[in-house]
Amino acid sequence: MSAADLQTPLKRVRGLGSAKSGTHHFIVQRVTALALIPLVAWIIWLGLALMHADYAHARALVHQPLNALLLIAFVIAMFWHAQLGLQVVVEDYVHTRWLEVTTQLAIKFLCVLGALASVLAVVRIAFGN
Amino acid sequence: MPQSARPLSPHLQIYKWQLTMTLSILHRATGIALAVGTLLVLALLIALAAGPDAYGAVRDCCASPLGLLMLFGWSWALCFHLFNGIRHLLWDTGWGFEIPRAYATGWSVVVLSLALTAVIWTCVFTRGGIS
Numbered sequence: 001m002s003a004a005d006l007q008t009p010l011k012r013v014r015g016l017g018s019a020k021s022g023t024h025h026f027i028v029q030r031v032t033a034l035a036l037i038p039l040v041a042w043i044i045w046l047g048l049a050l051m052h053a054d055y056a057h058a059r060a061l062v063h064q065p066l067n068a069l070l071l072i073a074f075v076i077a078m079f080w081h082a083q084l085g086l087q088v089v090v091e092d093y094v095h096t097r098w099l100e101v102t103t104q105l106a107i108k109f110l111c112v113l114g115a116l117a118s119v120l121a122v123v124r125i126a127f128g129n
Numbered sequence: 130m131p132q133s134a135r136p137l138s139p140h141l142q143i144y145k146w147q148l149t150m151t152l153s154i155l156h157r158a159t160g161i162a163l164a165v166g167t168l169l170v171l172a173l174l175i176a177l178a179a180g181p182d183a184y185g186a187v188r189d190c191c192a193s194p195l196g197l198l199m200l201f202g203w204s205w206a207l208c209f210h211l212f213n214g215i216r217h218l219l220w221d222t223g224w225g226f227e228i229p230r231a232y233a234t235g236w237s238v239v240v241l242s243l244a245l246t247a248v249i250w251t252c253v254f255t256r257g258g259i260s
Contacts, residue, residue: 030221044249052256071174085160085164086160086161089161118170121178122174
């Protein structure tokens with residue numbers, strides 16, 4: 001039996017493809033999806049709690065360390081997963097090269113900015129009073 | 130890739146419409162809608178950090194008829210993308226590709242997404258709606 005037969009299918013596809021990094025995109029998309037399953041269940045609960053809270057109560061909810069932590073985890077996973085998904089949509093439908101590159105860069109910058117701004121907002125509330 | 134005059138392979142209008150293709154298209158459509166919806170999460174968090182006036186303004190937008198319609202759409206999109214995403218993850222493990230099973234999980238996703246959306250909005254309105 002040659003060494004190639006002992007390789008897993010994953011080992012054989014890693015590093016292949018036109019961009020040499022497609023598998024990494026695939027895996028990160030799934031990992032963020034897995035993280036988002038419990039986080040979305042939790043964010044639905046938080047959203048319902050916030051919906052019936054006045055400003056002080058809403059702030060107090062986000063101020064709690066566990067809620068602040070999960071909210072930061074949620075927004076990072078959410079913006080990351082959104083960027084990966086939108087990237088594939090643009091790759092599929094935008095075939096004019098300059099427009100594709102511009103759109104991809106704009107989506108990446110907006111998602112990173114959105115994630116940073118969300119984290120900063122939660123941190124301000126978590127460390128404020 | 131540049132546009133060219135080469136003939137195209139058969140597209141949507143050629144094939145018989147089916148549940149599996151509908152859910153596949155909806156998964157992408159809800160994903161795009163939810164990506165736009167991230168802006169609402171962002172606006173709510175920034176407003177909550179900024180102060181009562183900003184937070185009140187964002188809440189008023191959400192409680193307006195258009196705001197409620199968008200919240201309703203996003204809530205279903207989130208439920209659908211969540212359940213159909215789990216279906217995709219099961220496929221990634223190699224499970225569920227048989228045609229009867231693909232349909233069974235597909236209809237389960239439709240029913241579960243509508244049910245969870247109904248539960249969410251029942252919770253909202255039995256507790257006084259959005260004020």
